[in-house]
Amino acid sequence: MNISTDIGVWVGALFAIAIYSILYKDNLAYSVVESIFIGATTGHAIVVGVQTFKSTAWTPLVGGKLLFVVPLIFGALLYTRYFPSVSWLNRWPLALMMGTSAGVAMRGAIESQVVAQVSATFVNLLDINKFLIFLGTVLSLTYFFLTFQIKGKASLLPKIGRYFMMAAFGAAFGNTVMGRISAAIGRFQFIFVKWLGLGS
Amino acid sequence: MHLAKRTIPVAIAFVCGIIQVVDYFFKIESVNTWAQEIRSWVSIVAIFALGLGAVNVLRVHLKKVRQAPSESLNSILLLITFLVTISIGLTAGQSSKPYKFIFDYIIVPTGSAIFSLLAFYIGTAAYRAFRAKNAEAAILLVTGCIVMLGKVPLGEKIIPFAPKWTTWIMEVLNVGGQRGVMIAGAIGFVAVSLRIIIGLERRTYGVD
Numbered sequence: 001m002n003i004s005t006d007i008g009v010w011v012g013a014l015f016a017i018a019i020y021s022i023l024y025k026d027n028l029a030y031s032v033v034e035s036i037f038i039g040a041t042t043g044h045a046i047v048v049g050v051q052t053f054k055s056t057a058w059t060p061l062v063g064g065k066l067l068f069v070v071p072l073i074f075g076a077l078l079y080t081r082y083f084p085s086v087s088w089l090n091r092w093p094l095a096l097m098m099g100t101s102a103g104v105a106m107r108g109a110i111e112s113q114v115v116a117q118v119s120a121t122f123v124n125l126l127d128i129n130k131f132l133i134f135l136g137t138v139l140s141l142t143y144f145f146l147t148f149q150i151k152g153k154a155s156l157l158p159k160i161g162r163y164f165m166m167a168a169f170g171a172a173f174g175n176t177v178m179g180r181i182s183a184a185i186g187r188f189q190f191i192f193v194k195w196l197g198l199g200s
Numbered sequence: 201m202h203l204a205k206r207t208i209p210v211a212i213a214f215v216c217g218i219i220q221v222v223d224y225f226f227k228i229e230s231v232n233t234w235a236q237e238i239r240s241w242v243s244i245v246a247i248f249a250l251g252l253g254a255v256n257v258l259r260v261h262l263k264k265v266r267q268a269p270s271e272s273l274n275s276i277l278l279l280i281t282f283l284v285t286i287s288i289g290l291t292a293g294q295s296s297k298p299y300k301f302i303f304d305y306i307i308v309p310t311g312s313a314i315f316s317l318l319a320f321y322i323g324t325a326a327y328r329a330f331r332a333k334n335a336e337a338a339i340l341l342v343t344g345c346i347v348m349l350g351k352v353p354l355g356e357k358i359i360p361f362a363p364k365w366t367t368w369i370m371e372v373l374n375v376g377g378q379r380g381v382m383i384a385g386a387i388g389f390v391a392v393s394l395r396i397i398i399g400l401e402r403r404t405y406g407v408d
Contacts, residue, residue: 008301012309019313023320035274036281037310040302042257043285047299049250050290057244071241075248079255091209093245094405099213100242102393103220109393110224113386117379129372136376137383144384161380163339168377170340171369174347177326180319187313 002197013195016187136164209407210399216242217397257282281306343369 004010018033061068074093081090121137124130139161142150150158192198216238222228223235261275288299332338349355350366395401402408 008305012305015306015310016313019310019317022317031274032277033310035278036306037314038257039278039281040285040306041311042254043282043289044303044307045250046254046286047289047294049247051294053244053247056240057247067237068241068244071244074241075245078245078248078252081252082255088205088406091205091406092212093248095209095212095407096216096238097242097245097249098396098405099216100220100238102213102396103217104239106217106221106390106393106397107224109386109389113382113389117383117386121379129368132372133376133379136373137379140377140380141384143380162336164373164377165381166336166339166377167343167369167373168375168381170343171347171374172378173326173340174344174351175370177319177322177344177348178351180316180322183312184316184319187309187316190309 004195004197009190009195013191016191020187136161136168140164206402206407209405210402213405214397214399217393221397254282343373 004013015033015037018029021027022030057068057072061072074096077089078093079090080086080088117137121134125134139157141161143158143161143165145158219231219235219238223231258279261272261279264272264275265279285299285302288296288302292299294303326344332341346359346362346365347369349359350362350364350369355362392401396404
């Protein structure tokens with residue numbers, strides 16, 4: 001056994017153990033590390049935000065792009081929520097963000113999630129796998145058909161569609177489980193190999 | 201006042217949204233310039249929103265410390281770490297040694313430990329989800345188990361065909377099912393986006 005002498009490795013390992021201690025029961029070590037983590041992460045987000053602000057807003061503004069005053073004013077208006085008499089002013093920047101995001105998301109959704117998916121579905125349908133993909137897509141879509149209730153023998157279509165979706169969810173679940181387990185293995189390797197020096 | 205409180209926000213959302221949509225469908229250079237300009241404005245306003253989050257964190261935890269100082273060890277630690285990280289990051293820079301220490305030995309390992317915690321909790325969720333009570337649950341169970349076994353070398357020893365079947369499930373059944381969900385979700389998403397742009401969904405920006 002060759003225990004690490006690096007203070008950073010000690011901190012990382014002890015913090016990881018404190019996090020895993022929640023699996024036994026809620027305790028002081030877990031909540032302390034959790035608070036430190038939230039503080040550091042929030043601080044990091046602010047530091048990154050300030051750097052981004054400098055490069056995307058401040059530098060162009062100082063360089064002569066006076067139109068950048070608009071987002072600065074709108075950004076400042078977000079803070080009016082702390083002053084009840086003028087708190088309604090924070091609707092303006094929110095409207096800017098929501099309107100733009102809706103427009104941008106709409107373009108993205110139409111292009112990548114509708115047109116691209118539909119055109120990728122109707123390809124080489126004589127191939128059994130491609131045909132199954134086509135069938136899965138169409139039948140899954142019938143499950144979301146809510147204009148009127150599908151009755152009789154046709155009600156079998158959304159049912160089969162649901163089976164396709166359950167297969168997809170099972171696959172996604174299995175994938176997620178394995179992803180998380182590999183993250184846990186990575187942490188255990190850090191604790192046992194890098195910190196305690198076992199098996200190195 | 202009605203104009204400033206209700207009409208202007210609706211107009212802002214409409215103009216900003218419609219410019220993005222028009223820019224996509226009609227390639228007009230001046231519209232494209234404005235669409236890009238507005239998108240860069242939004243990313244700047246989003247930074248201010250991030251600051252708003254930080255102010256909220258400060259307010260909540262300072263209130264806790266003021267109300268019961270002896271019972272707020274966690275809030276004190278959070279505030280100290282928060283302020284230390286910000287002051288180091290803004291004065292010494294993100295490539296300085298102390299900042300790298302915070303990032304490499306506090307944020308990254310603790311973050312991945314928290315992320316991996318779900319591996320344990322997901323086990324109990326799997327127990328509940330994977331009980332084959334009906335055909336749907338049975339399909340979920342079978343595909344989930346095959347994919348899990350197919351992703352590790354041990355799985356191949358237990359069921360030799362697991363990796364091959366995993367590939368087939370991921371590339372055929374998964375694609376078929378997910379694609380249907382994706383298209384249906386996107387259609388709903390487009391509908392909601394349209395409602396926001398034309399001012400039917402005003403609550404998203406605080407107007408009743």
